[in-house]
Amino acid sequence: MKIKQGFSIKKENGENIVVCDKSIHNDFNTIILLSDTSAYLWELLQNKDSTKEQMLNELLKKFDISTVLALSDIDVFIKTLKENGILEE
Numbered sequence: 338m339k340i341k342q343g344f345s346i347k348k349e350n351g352e353n354i355v356v357c358d359k360s361i362h363n364d365f366n367t368i369i370l371l372s373d374t375s376a377y378l379w380e381l382l383q384n385k386d387s388t389k390e391q392m393l394n395e396l397l398k399k400f401d402i403s404t405v406l407a408l409s410d411i412d413v414f415i416k417t418l419k420e421n422g423i424l425e426e
Contacts, residue, residue: 338415339425340383346376353379355423367421374400375414382424389415 343361346353353371371379374396381387381395389411396407418424 338382338388339386340379340418341423341425344423345383346371346379355379355421362422365421369417369421372410374402374410378411378414 341362343358344365345356347356348354353373353376355367355369355371357365359365377396377399378392381392387395392411393404393407396402396410397404400407402410415424
């Protein structure tokens with residue numbers, strides 16, 4: 338999995354917000370706020386393909402989080418990206 342070209346995140350008023358290049362994705366008009374965990378997952382997927390297992394391992398290294406909670410966060414994150422056409426598989 339990987340983030341499609343033209344999408345990025347920016348920090349605004351302490352929030353991680355998904356933004357897109359309108360010249361590439363002119364039909365994207367959704368506001369998506371990312372938690373710190375989701376922003377970290379985004380970084381993992383922005384520049385390279387990553388599997389769910391790789392994301393899980395990285396989350397467990399970076400955050401003091403249980404495996405169950407990490408998997409839940411990953412599932413919600415992936416679902417949100419897929420629903421909004423942001424994820425390449």
